Amino acid sequence: MPAVRDLSARPGPGWVLALLALAAAAAVLAYMTVGANGRWGFVLPFRGTRVASMLLVGCAVATATVLFQTVSGNRILTPAIMGFDELYRLIQTGLVFGFGAGGFGDPRLRFLAETGAMVLFALLLYRGLLDRGGHGLHRLLLVGVVCGVFFRSLSQFLQRMIDPNQFVVLQSGLFASFNTVRPELLALAALVVLAACLAVRRLVPRLDVLLLGRDCAVALGVDHRRTLTQVLVLVAVLVSVSTALVGPVTFLGLLVANLAYRVMPTYRHAFVLPAAALVTAVTLVGGQLVLERVFALNAALSIVVEFLGGLTLLVLLARRARA
Amino acid sequence: MTRPMIEVQDLVRRYGDTAVVDGVSLRLPERAFVSVIGANGAGKSSLLSMVARLLPASAGRALVAGLDVAATPGDVLARRLGILRQDNGVAARVTIRDLVAFGRYPHSRGRLGPADHAAIADALRFLDLEPLADRFLDEVSGGQRQRAFIAMVLAQDTDCILLDEPLNNLDMRHAAAMMALLRRAVDERGRTIVAVLHDVNFASCYSDLIVAMRDGKVVAVGPPDEIVTPAVLREVYGIDVEVVTVRGYRTVFFYR
Numbered sequence: 001m002p003a004v005r006d007l008s009a010r011p012g013p014g015w016v017l018a019l020l021a022l023a024a025a026a027a028v029l030a031y032m033t034v035g036a037n038g039r040w041g042f043v044l045p046f047r048g049t050r051v052a053s054m055l056l057v058g059c060a061v062a063t064a065t066v067l068f069q070t071v072s073g074n075r076i077l078t079p080a081i082m083g084f085d086e087l088y089r090l091i092q093t094g095l096v097f098g099f100g101a102g103g104f105g106d107p108r109l110r111f112l113a114e115t116g117a118m119v120l121f122a123l124l125l126y127r128g129l130l131d132r133g134g135h136g137l138h139r140l141l142l143v144g145v146v147c148g149v150f151f152r153s154l155s156q157f158l159q160r161m162i163d164p165n166q167f168v169v170l171q172s173g174l175f176a177s178f179n180t181v182r183p184e185l186l187a188l189a190a191l192v193v194l195a196a197c198l199a200v201r202r203l204v205p206r207l208d209v210l211l212l213g214r215d216c217a218v219a220l221g222v223d224h225r226r227t228l229t230q231v232l233v234l235v236a237v238l239v240s241v242s243t244a245l246v247g248p249v250t251f252l253g254l255l256v257a258n259l260a261y262r263v264m265p266t267y268r269h270a271f272v273l274p275a276a277a278l279v280t281a282v283t284l285v286g287g288q289l290v291l292e293r294v295f296a297l298n299a300a301l302s303i304v305v306e307f308l309g310g311l312t313l314l315v316l317l318a319r320r321a322r323a
Numbered sequence: 324m325t326r327p328m329i330e331v332q333d334l335v336r337r338y339g340d341t342a343v344v345d346g347v348s349l350r351l352p353e354r355a356f357v358s359v360i361g362a363n364g365a366g367k368s369s370l371l372s373m374v375a376r377l378l379p380a381s382a383g384r385a386l387v388a389g390l391d392v393a394a395t396p397g398d399v400l401a402r403r404l405g406i407l408r409q410d411n412g413v414a415a416r417v418t419i420r421d422l423v424a425f426g427r428y429p430h431s432r433g434r435l436g437p438a439d440h441a442a443i444a445d446a447l448r449f450l451d452l453e454p455l456a457d458r459f460l461d462e463v464s465g466g467q468r469q470r471a472f473i474a475m476v477l478a479q480d481t482d483c484i485l486l487d488e489p490l491n492n493l494d495m496r497h498a499a500a501m502m503a504l505l506r507r508a509v510d511e512r513g514r515t516i517v518a519v520l521h522d523v524n525f526a527s528c529y530s531d532l533i534v535a536m537r538d539g540k541v542v543a544v545g546p547p548d549e550i551v552t553p554a555v556l557r558e559v560y561g562i563d564v565e566v567v568t569v570r571g572y573r574t575v576f577f578y579r
Contacts, residue, residue, distance in 0.1 A: 073414045205433025211415045212425060215377050215408050220479070221401025221429040267415035 013271040016263055020278035027285040028055075035293055049183055051285060056186070057242040057249060058280035060193050062260070063200060064238035065253025066269070066276050070207050071231045072130055073214075075261065076316050077140055078253045080309075083147035084122065084239045085248040086155070091117045092244075093155040096170045097162055108188050115192070115240040122236035123229065130228055189241045196234050196241075200273065203230060207269045249284075251309035256280040258312060328353035328483050328515040329374060333383035336369050336539075343369045345539035346383070351532065353482065356509045357517045358526035360550075361536035362560050367519045368408075368487050370536070374517075375406040375485050387483055401429035405476040405484045409491055413460060419471045420456040423447055426478030446478035450504065465492040473501070477508065484508075486518040490525065498522070502529045527551045528572045535559045547573055 011019075028051055036043045065078045079085070091114050129143060159167055206227050209217045218224050242249060260276035287304060327350040336344040344366040351357050359367045372378035374385045376392040385392045387404045405426075413422070423446050427439040435443075447453050450470045455463060460471065469492060476484055489505070490498045506529050508514045520526045526533050526547070533550040535543045536559070543555050550556075551573040556564050564577040 070414070073412070075414065205428070208433060209425060209428050211417070212413055212422075213411060215406070216411060216425075218377055218397060219375065219401065219404075219406040219476075220425065221398035223397050261415070267417050267421065 011265070013264055013266045013268070013275075016265065017271060017275055017278070020263070020275055020282070024278045024281040024285070027282050027289070031285050031289045034289065049186065050288070052190075053186060053245050054284040054288060055281050056189055056193050057246050058256075058284045059197065059277040060238040060242040061249060061253045062256050062276035062280040063197065063273055064235045064242075065257040066260070066273055067200065067207070067231050067238075068235050069257060070210050070269070071228055072140065073210075075258060076254075076313065077144065078251070078257070079235055079239050080248070080251040080253060081141065081148070081313070082126065082144035083151055084235065085243045086148045086151035087121060087125070088114065088118050088240055088243045089248070090151040090155040090158075091121070093158045093162075093170060096166055097158045100163075100166060107184055111185055111188065111240075111244050114244065115237055118240045119233050119236040122232055126232055127229060130232075185245060189245055192237060192241050196237050199230070199234055203227065203234075204269045204273075207231075208267070211267060249305050252280065252283065252305045254309050254316075255312045256283055258316065326353060327351060327386075328355075328388060329517065330386040331370075331374065331383070332385075334370065334373055334380050334385060335382040336366070336373060336378065337381040342381075342539050344373065347536075347539070347541050348383075349534065349541065349544065351515070351517065351534075353515045354509060354513050355515055355531040356506060356529060357515075357532045357534060358520045358530040359517065359534045359536060360520055360523055360526050360559065361542075365536040365559075366539040367536055371406075371485050371487055371517070371519055372408070375404065375408075376400065377406065377408070398429060401479070401481075403481050403483060405479040405481040406487075407472055407476050407485070407489065408487045411472055416459050416461065418457050418459055419452055419463070419467075419474075420447070422460060422471050423452075423456075423474045423478050426475035426480075429479060442478050442480055446474040449477060449508075450474040466494070466497040469493060470497075470501070473504075481514075483515045484517070486516065488519050488521065490520065490522060498525065505529070523551060523556070524574045527574060551575060 031051055032044065032047050036047075064084075068079050068082070069075050069077060095110065095114060095117075125147070129140065159170065162170065206217075206222050209220050209222050210224075210227065212220070214224050217227075256279045257276050259279050260272055263279070264272050264275045266272070291304065329349065329351040331347055331349040334344055334347045335342055343364075347366075347370055359371070361367050369378060373380045374387065374392060376397070380393065387400065390400060390403065392400060392404075417425075420443065423443050424435060424439070426446065427435060427442060430442075431439045447456050450473060452467070452470060452474055455467060455471075460468060463471070469489070473486075473489065476486075486505075489501060493501055502525050505516050505518065509516055509531075527550075528547075530547055533543075533545065533547055534541060535550055535555060542558055543550055551566055553564055553566055556562075556566075556575065562577060564575050567574055567576055
C-alpha cells in the first residue's frame with residue numbers, strides 16, 4: 001500500500017489564493033512602474049486603463065473556461081476550441097455587414113446587441129451538444145474545430161464583400177491586443193463581468209456536483225438542463241466581453257485553467273474560480289510587461305497566447321492519449 | 324405485498340423502430356432486495372435508467388414512493404431515490420471523503436451541517452472506508468472506488484437505491500462482501516435496493532425478489548425459488564443449465 005499523502009504538508013486553498021493574489025498585485029505594480037520616465041499624471045491613467053482591461057479580460061476568460069470545462073466534463077475543451085470566439089467575430093462581422101459600421105452609433109449599444117446575439121446562438125448551437133452529458137471527447141473536439149473553421153470562413157467571406165471603409169473599422173476590433181483597448185467599453189464591460197461573477201457565485205455548489213458527471217448530478221437532484229443553460233449563457237457573455245475588449249485571447253483559458261487546477265489543492269469552484277482568474281491576471285500582466293519591455297512591442301500578444309495555448313493543448317492531448 | 328416502493332406502468336423506451344424496453348409493468352415492495360437479471364441487451368439498464376429519470380421514457384410512467392419520476396422536481400426525488408450507474412468518471416481530483424460528502428448534496432446544498440458530517444462518517448464506517456477516507460479516488464483500486472461510490476449513495480439517505488451492476492470490477496471476495504453489505508442495508512436500515520446483476524448465483528443467494536428480463540420484456544418475477552429453475556433460465560438466457568441446491572440456496576452450474 002502506498003504511503004497516504006499527508007494533506008497537512010501542502011498549503012491550504014486559502015493560502016494558495018493569498019499567494020496568487022500577492023503575485024497578481026506584484027505584477028500590476030511592476031507593470032505600472034517599470035520604465036516609467038514620463039509624468040505620473042500621464043503614465044498612471046494610460047497604463048491603468050490597460051491593466052484594468054487585462055484584469056477584466058483575465059477574469060472573464062478564466063471564469064468562462066473553468067465553467068465550460070465543468071459542464072463539458074473535461075479539461076481539454078475550452079470555449080475557444082469549441083468556436084465561441086469565432087462565433088462572436090462572425091456576429092460582429094455580420095452586424096457591420098448588415099447595418100454598417102455606424103449603424104448602431106454608440107459602440108456600447110453595438111456591444112450589447114452583439115452579446116445578445118452571441119448568447120442566443122451559443123444556446124442554439126451548443127446546448128443540444130452537451131445536454132446528454134457529452135458524447136466523448138473526440139467528437140466534441142471535432143465539432144468544435146469544424147464550427148470554428150466554419151464561422152471563420154463565413155466571416156472572412158462577409159469581410160470580403162464589406163465596404164473597405166467599414167472593414168477598417170471592423171478590423172481594429174478583430175486582433176488580440178491590449179494596445180488598442182476601447183476605453184469607452186471598459187466601464188460597461190466591468191459592469192457585465194461583475195454581474196456575471198455574481199451569477200456564477202450562486203451556481204458554485206451546483207458546479208461542484210456537476211464534476212461527478214451528468215448522471216450523478218441528476219441523481220443528486222441538480223436540474224442538469226437548467227444549469228447547463230445558465231452556464232452557457234454566462235460563458236457566451238464572458239467570451240463576448242473579452243473578445244469585444246481586446247479581441248480573441250480565450251485560447252489563453254486552456255493554459256490558465258489547467259494551471260489553476262494544478263496549484264489548487266481542492267476541486268471546489270469557490271477556490272478554483274478565483275485562482276484561475278488570478279493566474280490569468282499574472283500571466284496577462286506579466287506577459288504584456290515582457291512584451292512591451294523586452295520585445296519592445298515587436299510581437300503581437302495573440303501570437304504569444306496562441307503559441308503557449310497550442311503547446312498546452314498538445315501536451316494535454318498527448319498525456320491523455322498515454323493514460 | 325405491502326405498499327409498492329417502485330411502481331412501473333407500461334414503460335417503453337424506443338430507439339427508432341426498436342424497443343429496448345417494451346411495455347414493462349412492475350410493482351416492487353419496500354424493504355426488499357430486488358435483482359434484475361437477463362442477457363446483454365435485455366433492457367435492464369434502460370429500465371433502471373428510466374426509473375432513475377436519467378433517460379426519458381417513450382411511453383408509460385414510473386413511480387417511486389408514490390412520486391411520478393418524470394413530474395417530480397429533481398431535488399425532491401433526490402431525497403427519496405439514490406442511483407448509481409456503471410463507469411462513473413469524476414472530472415476532478417477528489418478524495419473518498421469528498422465523494423461521500425457529495426451524497427449529502429440533496430440535503431445540504433453544499434453547506435455541510437452536523438447531521439451531514441454524521442451521515443458521511445456513518446457511510447464511511449459502513450463500507451469500511453475510514454482508513455482510506457483521505458486518499459484520492461484515482462489512487463485506490465477499482466473495488467475501493469466502487470465501494471466509495473456505494474458509500475456516496477448510502478450517505479444520500481434515501482429509502483430506495485438503484486444500482487446498475489454494483490459487482491462490476493469486483494473479485495470473488497469483494498463481490499460477496501458487497502452483496503452482504505447491501506443485504507445489511509436492507510435488513511438493518513430498511514432500504515429498498517434494486518440491482519442489475521449478471522451473476523445469477525449472487526441474485527439467487529441474496530435477493531428477496533428476482534425480475535427476469537428478455538428482449539425488453541419481463542419474463543418472470545418471483546422469489547429465487549421460482550426464478551432459478553432450468554425452465555425459467557432457459558427462457559431468459561436461451562441455454563440449458565443445471566440447478567443445484569447448496570446449503571439451501573439454488574445455484575446454477577453452466578460452465579460446461
